[in-house]
Amino acid sequence: MPSSRAHMARALAATILSLAALAAAEAWEVHPLISYPMLESLPEAAAAGEVRAEALEDFVLAAEDELAALLAAEEAWARKNVPEYPPLPEAMAFRATGDGTDARLRLLRSLRMTPIAKIPLYVQKKPGEEVREGRRLEPVDLTYLKDIAWMEGLPYESILAGENVSALAVCATASDEPDLGLDIGLYEDNGSAWGKDYGMGAQPFGNPNLEYGSQAPIHMGLYQEAAVLYKFGPFLRKTLPEWRIRQCKALAELAFRTGHDYWGWRFAGWGLHYLADLCQPYHARILPGVSTARALWINALSMLGNGKPYAKAVQLVSNRHMALERYGRELLEKAYREGGADAPLFAALGRNEAVPAWEDSFPRTRISEAASKAAAKTDRLVAKSFPKRLVSDPKVELASAPELYDLMGAVASEKGAKSAEALEAAMAGLLDPCSAYGKSYLLSILAEGRAGL
Numbered sequence: 001m002p003s004s005r006a007h008m009a010r011a012l013a014a015t016i017l018s019l020a021a022l023a024a025a026e027a028w029e030v031h032p033l034i035s036y037p038m039l040e041s042l043p044e045a046a047a048a049g050e051v052r053a054e055a056l057e058d059f060v061l062a063a064e065d066e067l068a069a070l071l072a073a074e075e076a077w078a079r080k081n082v083p084e085y086p087p088l089p090e091a092m093a094f095r096a097t098g099d100g101t102d103a104r105l106r107l108l109r110s111l112r113m114t115p116i117a118k119i120p121l122y123v124q125k126k127p128g129e130e131v132r133e134g135r136r137l138e139p140v141d142l143t144y145l146k147d148i149a150w151m152e153g154l155p156y157e158s159i160l161a162g163e164n165v166s167a168l169a170v171c172a173t174a175s176d177e178p179d180l181g182l183d184i185g186l187y188e189d190n191g192s193a194w195g196k197d198y199g200m201g202a203q204p205f206g207n208p209n210l211e212y213g214s215q216a217p218i219h220m221g222l223y224q225e226a227a228v229l230y231k232f233g234p235f236l237r238k239t240l241p242e243w244r245i246r247q248c249k250a251l252a253e254l255a256f257r258t259g260h261d262y263w264g265w266r267f268a269g270w271g272l273h274y275l276a277d278l279c280q281p282y283h284a285r286i287l288p289g290v291s292t293a294r295a296l297w298i299n300a301l302s303m304l305g306n307g308k309p310y311a312k313a314v315q316l317v318s319n320r321h322m323a324l325e326r327y328g329r330e331l332l333e334k335a336y337r338e339g340g341a342d343a344p345l346f347a348a349l350g351r352n353e354a355v356p357a358w359e360d361s362f363p364r365t366r367i368s369e370a371a372s373k374a375a376a377k378t379d380r381l382v383a384k385s386f387p388k389r390l391v392s393d394p395k396v397e398l399a400s401a402p403e404l405y406d407l408m409g410a411v412a413s414e415k416g417a418k419s420a421e422a423l424e425a426a427m428a429g430l431l432d433p434c435s436a437y438g439k440s441y442l443l444s445i446l447a448e449g450r451a452g453l
Helices: 003-021 032-040 056-081 100-111 167-174 213-219 227-232 241-257 261-277 292-303 308-338 344-350 362-385 402-414 417-449
Strands: 050-052 122-124 156-158 164-166
Touching: 032 167, 032 261, 032 308, 032 344, 032 417, 050 167, 050 261, 056 100, 056 241, 056 261, 122 167, 164 167, 167 261, 213 241, 213 261, 227 292, 241 261, 241 362, 241 417, 261 362, 261 417, 292 308, 308 344, 308 362, 308 402, 308 417, 344 417, 362 417, 402 417
Parallel strands: none
Antiparallel strands: 050 164, 122 156
């Protein structure tokens, strides 16, 4: 390759990496808002009744022989079926020891999850539901993370080991847990003690200096980018949500098979989180709404010393992602407050038609593909439907804008009812596959986990 072409290739790779470094690590705010109506509309979940709450270490001790065999089989599956999968170091493999003092740690390390994750016994109530007296938990009781403003005021309730609790509530609650710190600091350059042991290599993309940044490669599915972007940015292929989705599914099935239904529902909820993240267009593409040709042009201008188009593109995508995410939360909270079972988002989450039989290839071949195909259209709609200043002015940082906490009001007052209706319809369209594949996933877990019982 001539030196000029080599220079261009390196410059393009650097630009792609810098774009990916700013990729958002969160897709939806407050996953239980999505999970509750989805699960309530699935007869098998709605009729599940109550399960006995159990500490994680108690489950591990009771099932550790089965866990050792299962996790060895799952490691073999991942090495064979997940491209770019970083093999688990032998020292991290789960081993049955009978030692209760490190049971939780042994499991989390073998899963390559954050070993300091709190994982308490609790449920998140639906908006408007009361927390029992003396049972309220604060965000700091649930996570070691510091950037938790989005959790303030949510109705968290503690439960006790041995207490009966709604299986549906356990699953819905657990669908938020991966955002409470399960996937932080996993890479060797994240500055964590465990990242140096996990064999994950350097963080391929996402900003390792941001508190949530290191979870980006686990929560994003960049499976549908243009071939030229993969050519110059092969690190984009190092996305791993399909691994987590399969891993959580296997754990849930084992828990059900061994009579630990509480953890069957909780592990299933963990898996639903990663699945739902893939339904978010801003988690399926680096720059939704920016064509490959445009991305290459931005790169060319950057090489010539004009970095403004690049900075503008990144800021606009960041603001639009945040706007869509926050607006969806407001819509769902409104539906809960008003008890609107026929609200468009509840209707999308409640449909049971065309739920396919689950296949492990779905995260890559169907779920992220649907989000990727919707990305450009979604980005255009966001640009059109929100106040221009918030989503089309690169000088504005939406995270600091006062309108962030009342986007429905801002849209209604400045853009009108048609824009509000268009946004709600678009959100329903994005949640429809989330519901179909989420139900497919859960039905498969229940069928496999209860086979032979």
